[in-house]
Amino acid sequence: MFIDFFYTLRRNGVPVSITEWMTLTEALSRGLADSSLDTFYYLARSILVKSESYYDHYDLAFEECFNGIENYDRIRAKLRGLSEEFPEIREELLNWLRDPINSAYLSEEELQKLPKMELGELIELFMKRLAEQMGRHDGGSKWIGTGGTSPFGNAGQNPAGIRVGGTSRNRSAIKIAHQRKYQNLRSDLTLDVRQIKVALKRLRLLSKSGPEDELDLEETIDQTCKNAGEIELVFTKGRKNVIKLLLLMDVGGSMNPYAQLCSRLFSAANSSSHFKDFKYYYFHNSIYEHLYTDMARRERFLTEDFLRRFDREYRVIIVGDAWMAPSELVNRYGAVDYDDVCETPGIIWLKRMRDHFDHIVWLNPEKRDIWDRKSIAMIREIFPMFELTLDGLDDAVKELIGRR
Amino acid sequence: MSEFNRFLGTEKYIASEPLRNAVNVAIALGRPLLVKGEPGTGKTLLAHNIARALDKQLITWNIKSTTKAKDGLYVYDTVQRLNDSRFGDRDVSDIKQYIKLGKLGEAFVSDEQVVLLIDEIDKADLEFPNDLLNELDEMTFFIHETGETIRAIHRPIVIITSNAEKELPDAFLRRCIFHYIEFPDRRMMEEIVHVHFPDIEENLLHEALKKFYRLRRIEGLKKKPSTSELLDWIQALIAGGVSQRELKSDLIFVGTLLKNEADLLCLQENEIV
Structure with a gap:
């Protein structure tokens, strides 16, 4: 059974190694699990799982292996706890109980009384129903939440996150695992600030620079010897990151769905302290005559000045969906913003950018599948383009570091 | 054992x-x-x-x-x-x-x-x-x-x-x-506050926690207030002699909870008072 658990974990994507498995075995043989499933759950988790982003995978695996062992007290307690934080629980309970599938078991009288019930009563009723259903059926359509409409169903995506049994897999299952409250910590779903930071960390080129403040031991000894024992301290420059980064972000309408993603990228880059210099600017759709320091207040300056101000050593990341009417890219006066009079078409500006900087990449939050759209394809010809995902970011960083 | x-x-x-x-x-x-x-x-x-x-x-x-x-x-x-x-x-x-x-x-x-x-x-x-x-x-x-x-x-x-x-x-x-x-849930948080301020008035504590958790649920805060900030805040509330009623109508001493300008703006937009 335990070996099964090991493989279930691995299948669910939790990177468990033999070392950790042996540690768990050692802990078990010392009786640390206390012969209780609860304690075992935490014990195994603390030994086997090394990042909160895997807690959810772990929960799934645990549920798969050990279902049918727990009792209902935990759901009850959880429900009560949650209802304090999420008042809407009462509504959810009501709705669930009213659902024809579930209300079939309620007497007329009970149905009438439903709306007036206290939360506590509702919970009790829910628990009773739950127990009856689980006792009576081995799956089938009368199971809790088969329609996935209630927060308690197996497809429920309620933030409260209660999942009470799936149709055929679980009979009572482990409720802690079942609640899957670590769902939003999964890292394969979204790119979070930390991961972006880790990716950006790789964006470094060390070189000796700055004040001479590190003691060069070898050289000191050499010099001291040459000095016949008279101490001669030799200092050297420390190795520092010399990468200077510019981040240019599209903040136009079509980028709105990605606003959060972009702001994560931004805050990661902004709080990464290892760059020698970091500046950011905004644009809309494509780069035209102006770049903005503040889009809302329309504070801007000439793109020409931008090119003059930053030398080719700067690494440039442009973030945008590159998705627009081709006319906005190639026509004179093509900018959608009425106050951005652009005599030169955007595409010329983009080419100027590329020619000016040695290292420049375009990150696109749109999926690769649609990259054959006209405007995206045109921009791809100018810049190396990468998806705004962790892998894409990794590749972009490699491109930025690479020698030209 | x-x-x-x-x-x-x-x-x-x-x-x-x-x-x-x-x-x-x-x-x-x-x-x-x-x-x-x-x-x-x-x-x-x-x-x-x-x-x-x-x-x-x-x-x-x-x-x-x-x-x-x-x-x-x-x-x-x-x-x-x-x-x-x-x-x-x-x-x-x-x-x-x-x-x-x-x-x-x-x-x-x-x-x-x-x-x-x-x-x-x-x-x-x-x-x-x-x-x-x-x-x-x-x-x-x-x-x-x-x-x-x-x-x-x-x-x-x-x-x-x-x-x-x-x-x-x-x-x-x-x-x-x-x-x-994990971030403590409400019940645990009550316990934690009690450990630090054993004499706190129940009404005040409830109101403060209600506000606090509501604040944490605002999407888009750069830095969600945490336990240590809650404790600071409660200390400020007690020291300032703020009553439950005053707290109900106004988020007093919000500066102890939110530490940057953008978050304060965000709070104004959301108006949780």
């Missing part, structure tokens, strides 16, 4: 059951305990309280971006030795006197078991944890200059905290016990 279940929290520190479990597993197995969690959930305090609860000495090793793994083991003061050789003050052939043990070294040679806190390990260079692998595993290290091996007399209880600024290497993780401190 007497060896197990040793740490139960202290009167000033409420530890959840999973956390207690993790601590005790780490102690029983002699593995380092890696603690992660939102800032302000009491990661550092945990070590202090383990030391208090078990009545052991606490050695804290604060990690900075410039910290090297070797600093924790020992430092060989070459310049001093060179200097002494010049004036002949001390016997420079005795290298031992120029070796100063670092925090990890101190923990190893201590006469009794100590709690060693390695605070914010993710601040250091990416390679830092790897450089400590063997030392934490075997609890020994070798001093090249003197040919001496320092071996832990008593395996220290090692608590490592991380803010997840950098990902830690797998090889390192494999050797640790891991625990992620």
